[in-house]
Amino acid sequence: MTKSGQRLAVSELAKLHVERLAAIEAASEPVYAIPSEYPAGYHVKPHRHSRAQFVYARAGVVMVSSVQGRWMVPPQHALWIPAGLVHMVDMLGDVTMLSAYVAPNALADPPTAIRVVALTDLARALIIEAAASPSGATSGRHDLVMALLLEEVLRLPDRPLGLPFPSDARLAALCRGFIENPSARLLIDDWAERLAMSRRAFTRFFRKETGISLSTWRQQAAVFTALPRLAAGEAVTAVAIDLGYDSVAAFTTMFRRMLGAAPRAYFKAPPEQY
Template structure:
């Protein structure tokens, strides 16, 4: 069957089992992974959409890291080297789009929020059906899914890393022990820079202010803990927030909903 289908990217060595080819434009597979499972560095000839039905995964590349929490997806353009790590148990749906299928799709790695329509199309395209029914269904579903992908709202789930090695070392140290209250003066002092110079260099290297980058790093630390059921209070205080309200405000600003709503009441407290 594989040899008879054109314009489909088959990446059987990337995942634990072969994927299901659903059309000449998109290859789809759904897989349940345990916490700690890691898919090593690889690339695709076509673009890829990774959707987390539940759980939290982290995608890493030379350009940075991206979080893929529930009801979000990550668009990865062709030929981008990346690895995937499951931070908790994850049900992951993967779609690889044939090269040249759509020119208007994103040209950079982009985290998006999955709408109800997109979710329904994703689930439908990953749902195995009798072989005779697949071509007809997919001729309707796939073009609409590709149209919808280009309209999904972008979310700030990226954590870009600077290319400057000294600055990257500070960022890696922060990711290992994030704190919402770590002052910019300490970062600048460690690099023997003035606050103004550090601010300019950090934004040039990452595209973000230190404040925004720090919040996103804290969000990266919080999501897998919240998804595994830890209380919001515990996570917020561990990350150095003065109050639960401050943490909730940050969370809602970044992801569009407070923790309990966002994670479907999986969190304690």
């Protein structure tokens, strides 16, 4: 595709996004589900909607960013975005996305924080079915699918694919630098010294700013960096070495601890039957 053609495609997608936002706001049903496709590298500008959004990345990897941090949604996962939260979206690879927009009164106690969750076979089938229904569809079966989807969403297990960012400018700069050049050899004492703090004071400060320990944050940042590369087919060995791990085994152990499966097994998703 020529550069002019690429600009046209981006322009058309941006226009389509505005139309989708308008349709979401105008929808009257409790759950409004739609499919969408985006090319690799496409960026959705900061926006918000009055409904919560349940996003399933059926293909490709999606990264959502807000003032609260960044969240990555690889295949076979989904993301819950609370209503009213300003966020932007980046596509890592060609993306097929299914989204269910949930009205504020559709759930008695909806999650108020962003959550990355692992999909069950049932949840996957339900959102595929929901997104395949025509806009404004009304039938007993359609209503049952949507109602069951809402029930299943609240039961899905969380996955550590979020990366909280501190509000302190000095600490945020260290975190951004690490993401640009991640290393398994990050030491607490190094960061504490750069902020002129004792190890103990820095440890308390980091947890207060992010809600997790530096060790956990570092591992999540490593997963953040590794997932798009592994999803694109890069060798586990190359990724592990680039991240500063002494061996593939050490990287695999960390990956399995964070995501519940070794890298190669993680991307062998079960075939869809729906």
